[in-house]
Structure formats: structure tokens, C-alpha cells
Amino acid sequence: MPDTARRLAWLILPVAALAVIVVSLWPGDQAAADPEARAYHLAISLKCPICAGESLAGSQTDLAKDLRVLIDEQIAAGRTDEEIIDMFVANYGEQVLLDPPGTGWGVVLWAVPLAIVVIGIVAVLGLRRKDKEPEEVPT
């Protein structure tokens, strides 16, 4: 009985902590993301059209500065993220998207890593000893 009690004691703290976490983080009315955070998120998802592999957020070119201002203005004007992204694609083509859509060729981008996971798991399982039970080991 004291043994069980001791084991249960180990659980009191985690359960209490978990309760605090769940109660505090329970999704309530999520405030709309603040405009600056939205602008930054858009800026890191869009490529600076004239730069070598830099996002709008990372580039110091004048064009990138202007486009960051444009994003701020569009957000202030009440446009959604999708509308702003569509506007950039219309102006600069698909290559401004640093996150290729998961359609067409984009499927391959996700299928290949998934295939690797499957192959890897099969390989690890194949490594397991099949012929006999695990030997007793001192622990």
C-alpha cells in the first residue's frame, strides 16, 4: 500500500501542472493576430523578387523595403493574407512563393520525405531480432 501511495505521489505534480497548463491555454476567444506579426509572417513567406534567395523580411534592397510597406498598407486596408499573397503572385509570378502550393509538382515535395519515413521505419523494424526472444539482461 505505501508502495502504491509512493507511486501515486509521483503523479500528483505532473497532473497538477497539466491542469494549470490546460486551463490557461484552453482556446478561448483568440484575439486577431496583430498586424505587425501578420506582416512579418507574410514577409518571410514571400521571396524578394530581385534578390538571390532572400525573403522580403531578410532583404535590405529598396524594392524589398517598398514591398514590406505595401504589405503593411494592404493589411491596414483590411485585406486577408490570401488576398495579399494572390496579389504578389499576380504581380511577380509563382516564384515569389517560398512555400510552394501542395498541388501539381508540389505533391512531390511532400511525397518524397514521406516515402523516406516509410522506408526508414521498415528498415529499422527489419533490424529487429526475429529468431528468438530477447535475452535477459541485467538492468
Added chain:
Amino acid sequence: MIAAAGYLSIVVALVSSGALVVEAIRHSRSSQPDPARLKLPVLGLAIGGVAAFALLEIAILTHDFSIAYVAKNTALGTPFIFLLAAGWAALQGSVVLWGLMLAVFTWIVWRGLKKGDGLGVLALAIMGAVSVFWFGLMATAANPFALCTEVANGFCAATSSLPIGDAVAPADGIGPNPLLANHILMAVHPPLLYVGYVGFTVPFAFAISALIRSERSMVWLARTHRWSLVAWVFLTAGILLGAWWSYEVLGWGGYWAWDPVENAALLPWIAATAFIHSAIVQRRRSMLQAWNFVLVIVTFALTIFGTFLTRSGVIASVHAFSLSVVGPVLLIFLGVILFGSFGLFAVRANTMSSSPRLDSLVSREGFILVNNLLMTLFGFTIIFGTMYPLLVEAFTGREVSVGRPFFDRVAVPIAFLLLVAIGVGSTAPWRVASGKVLWQRTRIGLNVGFVVAALAVITGISSVSVVAIMGLAGFVIGNIIAFYFHQASRSRGGGKSWPSSLLSTVRNDMGFWGGQVSHIGLALAAVAIATTSVLAIRTEVPLTVGETAVVDDYCIGYIEPFSRVEPERNVQGARVAILDSSCENTRVVLEPRLHEYPKFGQVIATPQVWTTWVDDVYLTIAAMDDTGIRLKVLIFPLQWMLWVGGLTIVAGGVLALGRKSRRPSRTSKTPDEHERADA
């Protein structure tokens, strides 16, 4: 004069490495291979490599602008430290540094060989072959000593490929790329990375030598263990300093952008991390013999692939400074390595002794396999994501980009899984872990993790992912520390004091505890990555002189503008005070600046950072005129923890270097410390 001597050094090194290949192969076939007979080619290679590097530095420091590389990458006004760094800052110089390290490493390996060491002698032949490539590159496509034969508009307009003929020197050089000459870290970051890159040549050479000689033993692995670890430590430090440089210089507070060249540095690191883990499994359990060959070949190939990505210009990147024939040459070299190594591997695979099987997935080796699986997935995804735009363009002609959102989405779940695997796996026993033992070894960490997460919530963090990462980090660190005290208390049986038993626990197995220190560092870094990317505050405030603005818990006040002229650049800056939120007490005065480089027509915003235990306040000037400034104010919570965590990862690697040599427990007569302690 310097050019001719420099070129001669390259030729000496090239000829010596060729001779090393021939001689080492010949000697390795004899019954008693004698490394002492290879003295001449090894010394020739080492002296040639050192001389080429030294002469390039001398040419740079004496401003010998008749050498095109010096004229292009340095100027009279370049500060001393960046003059030194110019020796490796551009393509040709970086190849010279690579050659220097390879030559010195070959010499170190040669010194450690004893008579009759066929494996080592043949490994020297492999290193010689790699040297032939690099010094061959220097002698032809990437000659650092090419002379300037025509000057137009004060710049070197034409070069000769050989250092023969009349050279003309412009009055002054162009100078280094402003971004590279803006911060001291840029002088340190590339050499560290290169020691890491080049260091993996040694385990690769021994692995190939073992494959050619059909050696079934794991001698190659044991002998190159320290080389792998040293290379890994330098690679880690190099990547960390690169991230730090990016944070300090680029002006948007980013330390990682998933740029193709950043990926190129990360890829060998991922493969190497998988390798140093799976090498432990082979050393302890004799498993994964074939897999370790694959990993060491892949690690080495990825260092070449990384150099190819950086130097070929095939993929648009901020780091890709050069377009040259070096790209295709590197690609051919990469192809030779991959086809040669894996061809050899395929031929020899059937001669490898069969490895013992896995007893249970729930065991130390099982969790290390999880690490390997995640690293493989991570690496393949990064390679694929980096090359994807190229593939799509080749097949469809469409231009697409893959960037941070894609890589983040892959990296975040992998990071979560890795932390779980580290938390449970690093203290799990070998072979089979019973539920009872696992629970005993994880319950304290579990409690710590939950308490940390609850505390995070109480302090007001409302992001689920940040709370989860903090909890996981608490779990990992709590487990490791609890296990440490557990082991130390077991060893106190002889009446030892706590401090001495804590010390001797680490001393008895520095490899293991070094690894755990690195794991703690990784957990800290993961927390910082989460807080700085999710909880950052980014805003831009317009300020006139004397005006203040409140951002988060701080008050930002514009004191005055200033300007000064420095060598090679004009500096315009703003003195900005950071006050407490009541705008009364000044806590620090920062000077964010704009650096104008007239020769390049470039203006670079140079940020200034104020670090506290809570967060970093990061100021950059977005715009500046007579009426005032637009100041970008970025606040990154717990940013310091990323650098401390990164340094802890490196420190763990250094600690692990002090490990005693251990034989695998299957054949070893001394019982395993951990198992015995728990018996």
C-alpha cells in the same frame, strides 16, 4: 615574385600528393608497409600547402595588387583583421585554406602511423587523391596567384592564368564585400567550418581503405572516432558563429533563413551527427556496420556538395559570390566520390560480417536508431527542398522557390520528436529497457518538464508550441541531471564525498557525459529558437530628436544623430536610449548605424543589440534624414539562450574528446558502468 613562389608551392603540393597516392598504394601492398617511406611526399604536400597559404597572406598584407585576387578582394584601407580574413573570403582563397588544412591533416595522420599499418597507409593514398583534386583545382580553374595583366578604370580588367609574363598593378584594390567586412565573426566563421569540412576526409579515407582491403573489423571506426568528433565540434561551432554573424549583421534579427548555402553547411552536420551516434552503436553493440560506411561516405560527399552549392552559383543565394568553371569541376568530383565509394561498397557488401540484430526498439540503440531515422529524413528533405526549384525548372521550365515556411514545417515536428527521443533514450539501458527501468529513469524529468511548462504558462506565455518545447526541454534536462546524480550516488559506495563522486562519474565515461552536455545545449537552443521565432515583437517607430516611444516593456528615446568617416566607409548613426517603461531611467544607450561603402555604392544597416536575461532589444535604422529616424525595434525573448545552448553543444563535444577508449561491451570483460550501477 610572390605570385611565382606561391604558384610553385601549389605545384609542389600537387606533385607530392600525386606521388603520395602512387607510393602509398605501392607500399600498402607489401607485407610490412612502412609509413616512414612516405615521408618525402607527405612533407612535400604539407610544406607546399602551408607555403601557398602563407604566400597568399603575405601578398595580401603587403598589398601586392599585381595579383588579381589581392586587387579584387582587398584595399589599402582594409582593416588588418579583414586583410587576414581576405585570405579565405573569396573562392580562390577558400580553396587555398582547404588545401592547407588537408595538407596539415595528412601530415598529422601520417605521424600517427606505425610500421605494418596497411590500413593507415592506404588511407593516406585516399587523402593524397583528395589533395590531388584540391591542389589541381588551385593550379588550374581557381588559381589564387593569377596575375593582373590589364588595368582599366583603376580595376584589374584581365588576368593571366599562369604567373608568367608582365603584370600590372592597380593603385588600389577594390576591397572585400562590405557584408563580409562588417563584423569580426566573418573572419572566424569560415575557417571553423572548413576544419569541420576537411576533417571528415580522415574518417572517409580510413573507411574507403577498410573497404578496399575488405577489413571486417571496426578498426577504421575506432581509429577515426576522434577525428569525426573534432570535425563535428568545429562544424557545429562554425554553423553557430555563422548564425550569430547573421543575427549581428543582417539587420532583421534573423539567425537562420534556410538559404541554400546555410543548408549546405547544415547537411554535412546532420549526416555527421547521425554518424557519431550510430558509431556508438557499432562500437558498443557491433551493429550497423554497413550503415556506418554509408554515413561516413555521405558526410564526406555532402561537404563537397556543400562547396558545390556555395561556389557554383547554380542556386541563387546571398552566399554564392562566384560564377566559374569551378562548379562543374566540383560536380564531377562529387560524382566520382559517390560512384566510386558506393560502387566499392556494393562490391564489398557481401563480405561484411552480418551484424547482430536489435533486441528491442525500446533500448539505447533503439533510440539512437530513431535519431538516425530523423536525421536521415531531415537531411533528405533539406536536399530535396534545396534542389526542388532546380528540378522543376529543368523539367517544366517554371520558376518556383522553396524557402523558410517549407523547411520550418518539416523541422519543427522533427525537433519535437528528437527532444522526446533524447529525453527517453539518452538514459535508457542498452539492449532491452523494461518499463520499470524506463519509468524510474524518466519520472523525475517528467515532473520537471511539467513544472517548467506550468511555470511558463503562469508567466504569461500563451503559445502552445513554446510551452510544449519548454516542457520537453525541462524533461530532457531534468532526466539527464537526475541520472547524473543517480549514477554519482551509486559510485559513492566507497564513502567518497559528493564532489569527488560527481567528478569521477564524468571521468569514467567522458564520451557519454559529453554527449549529455550537448543534449542539454540542444534543449536550451530549442527553447530559444521557439521563443525568438514565436514570441518576438517587431515594430517600427518614427522618432525625432528628444522624442520617446514605448515598445513592450521598454521606452525608446532618440538622443541625437552622429556621423564619422572610417577607412573604406562612411558612418551615419543615431544615439538611442533605452529606458524603463516609465521613460524615466536610462538603462543603456545604443548606436545603430548606417554604413555606406562608396566603392560598392552600398549602404548597410548595422544593428545594435542590448541583451538582458529576459530578452534582446535589437535596434536597426530603417530610414534617416534631417527631421528624424524610422527605427526598427525588435525584441527577442531569451535570445541569449540560443548562443549559450549552442556553445554548450560545442562544449559537450569537446568534453567527449576526453573519453577513455572503450571496447564494445559484447567482447569486453569489464561490465558496462551503467548496467552494473543498476544491477
